[in-house]
Amino acid sequence: MRPMSGARRPVTFVAAPYEATASFVPGCAFGPDAVAEHLAALDTDDVCHGVGALADWTWVEAHPRTLHDAAAMRREVARHVREALAAGRLPLVVGGEHTVTPAALEAWDDPAAVTVVQFDAHADLRADYEGTPWNHACAMRRALERGHPLVQIGIRSGLHEELRDVYGPGADGATGQLERTAAPPARLLARGALRSRGLAPVMPGLGRLLYVTIDLDALDPGCAPGVGTPEPDGLSYLELLDALDALLDGRVLAGADVVELCPARDDGRTARLAARLLARLARHG
Amino acid sequence: MHVGQFLAPLPSVDPERAWAVVIPAPFDRSAAAAPGARVAPAEIVAASTQVETYDLELGRDPTDRGLATLPPLEFSYASDDEALEPLGCAVEEQARAGRFPLVLGGEATILAGTARGLRRIGETGVVRLEGVLGGDDAWHGLRAAPRTAVRRCAELVPVRSSGWRLASATALEWSTLRDVAGPPARRLAARPSFEPAPPEELVRGLPEIVYLSLDIGVLDPAALPMPGNLEPGGLAYADLTRLLDEVFRRRRVVGAELTGLLPRSGDVLPAFVAARLGLRILALAHRQRFPRPSCGE
Ligand SMILES: [Mn+2]
Numbered sequence: 325m326r327p328m329s330g331a332r333r334p335v336t337f338v339a340a341p342y343e344a345t346a347s348f349v350p351g352c353a354f355g356p357d358a359v360a361e362h363l364a365a366l367d368t369d370d371v372c373h374g375v376g377a378l379a380d381w382t383w384v385e386a387h388p389r390t391l392h393d394a395a396a397m398r399r400e401v402a403r404h405v406r407e408a409l410a411a412g413r414l415p416l417v418v419g420g421e422h423t424v425t426p427a428a429l430e431a432w433d434d435p436a437a438v439t440v441v442q443f444d445a446h447a448d449l450r451a452d453y454e455g456t457p458w459n460h461a462c463a464m465r466r467a468l469e470r471g472h473p474l475v476q477i478g479i480r481s482g483l484h485e486e487l488r489d490v491y492g493p494g495a496d497g498a499t500g501q502l503e504r505t506a507a508p509p510a511r512l513l514a515r516g517a518l519r520s521r522g523l524a525p526v527m528p529g530l531g532r533l534l535y536v537t538i539d540l541d542a543l544d545p546g547c548a549p550g551v552g553t554p555e556p557d558g559l560s561y562l563e564l565l566d567a568l569d570a571l572l573d574g575r576v577l578a579g580a581d582v583v584e585l586c587p588a589r590d591d592g593r594t595a596r597l598a599a600r601l602l603a604r605l606a607r608h609g
Numbered sequence: 610m611h612v613g614q615f616l617a618p619l620p621s622v623d624p625e626r627a628w629a630v631v632i633p634a635p636f637d638r639s640a641a642a643a644p645g646a647r648v649a650p651a652e653i654v655a656a657s658t659q660v661e662t663y664d665l666e667l668g669r670d671p672t673d674r675g676l677a678t679l680p681p682l683e684f685s686y687a688s689d690d691e692a693l694e695p696l697g698c699a700v701e702e703q704a705r706a707g708r709f710p711l712v713l714g715g716e717a718t719i720l721a722g723t724a725r726g727l728r729r730i731g732e733t734g735v736v737r738l739e740g741v742l743g744g745d746d747a748w749h750g751l752r753a754a755p756r757t758a759v760r761r762c763a764e765l766v767p768v769r770s771s772g773w774r775l776a777s778a779t780a781l782e783w784s785t786l787r788d789v790a791g792p793p794a795r796r797l798a799a800r801p802s803f804e805p806a807p808p809e810e811l812v813r814g815l816p817e818i819v820y821l822s823l824d825i826g827v828l829d830p831a832a833l834p835m836p837g838n839l840e841p842g843g844l845a846y847a848d849l850t851r852l853l854d855e856v857f858r859r860r861r862v863v864g865a866e867l868t869g870l871l872p873r874s875g876d877v878l879p880a881f882v883a884a885r886l887g888l889r890i891l892a893l894a895h896r897q898r899f900p901r902p903s904c905g906e
Contacts, residue, residue: 562800593841
């Protein structure tokens, strides 16, 4: 463990407190506020998490917390991410519900070149849900539709129909591992398969440029209780760090987000974890 | 102040006739992340009355052969580690009498006082497990604080600190230079597709006789949801008990302290975790002192 060198690119945190469809337990609109508080509380000279890399960062609010219009949210989040990229900065989006991910991805004009790596309890591949295609249960389906290659890790919940839609009529969740070869390609590594097979099954699905989206319910509710739709048997924080290190080794981080923080169900540990994750991702600027 | 008896065997046991003594040390200068350490010994003892005295996994009951609880130590407001002298004296007295002291803190700072007693005993090292590497020279002007405890200890006796997940650059530099830094949590926590650091690294370079200093903040918030214990990436309970077992297999442990508990209002879990750890440490020491060859130990 060595002191980390500074980030190659400065960071722009894009706060996207969007909450229109993640309403099982409300409150993810307050996620960015909680993350900001904990980012400020991180030990600046801590050498274990590479927080020293956060020397140069700015925080922008993409839209007000009261915004519930998906089109306006998409426009504003994409605009702020595009501005960060144009300024040579690494965009790190702070949700808000998972719907902000496809919005952020609209900032890239060449989706085939940007592989989306999703850590999540849920597949989020539904065509639409509760009457809208801009529901958080549809986030990765929208990413695929844009043309992004997709790698899904730690998944432990999904509808057979959405898996068949994306991975073909023979898709069987029990295999723990799904692959779609048609463009854009996609791979799914279920939680149990990650445990027993490691990351090897998804590594061939990675391009050189990655967009990493972390739905905090990918983590175990023990280490990240502050989410709206908790699912048992998630990843530990260190398991996630191991995976990020392996995925980003030799690849470039185009951008990333941490979403679905629900402060109403948190005692501070999930917000702190989210802040640590963002600080860690910032090292890959 | 009376805090009752750890593991509550009544009537109370005469310390002179006990193999181990529990020493409440409610040292609290609020140098920790949050106040509350002063009530921790009483909370741990209260929780311990609801814990079975038999450690089922080790097959040991530390109240066999006598377990006593002393009245809580009193600390003056003398500056810095001087204030901790009563603890150094208590540990020294019990260890010299051949009894196993289990100190219930109190801030993680108390190691600075323990080390004063260990220094006088001589030839004793310290195995430290903690959430934040205590290798800083000063903390907000204090010589004695959780973040400086290992540094103060190292000035008196050999110490090795492992399991931490936060460290300042200066603490890490000093600890690495002096070979005080053992493996951090990230190298010790078990997970799939990962080979943890060899347990020998926890005791490397230490004498054959050691004292165990356990700051409970070494545990992950998932195992120990507690004020001031928000940092992710700590040890699971099973990681910790495995490491404790490995330490007892490698060194003769003459005493231990359990520090850093900050009770959470309305939640008994942190105190229960601490009480269970106290039971486990006593059971490990019992197994070491009173081997049963017939059981393959
Ligand atoms: Mn999701």
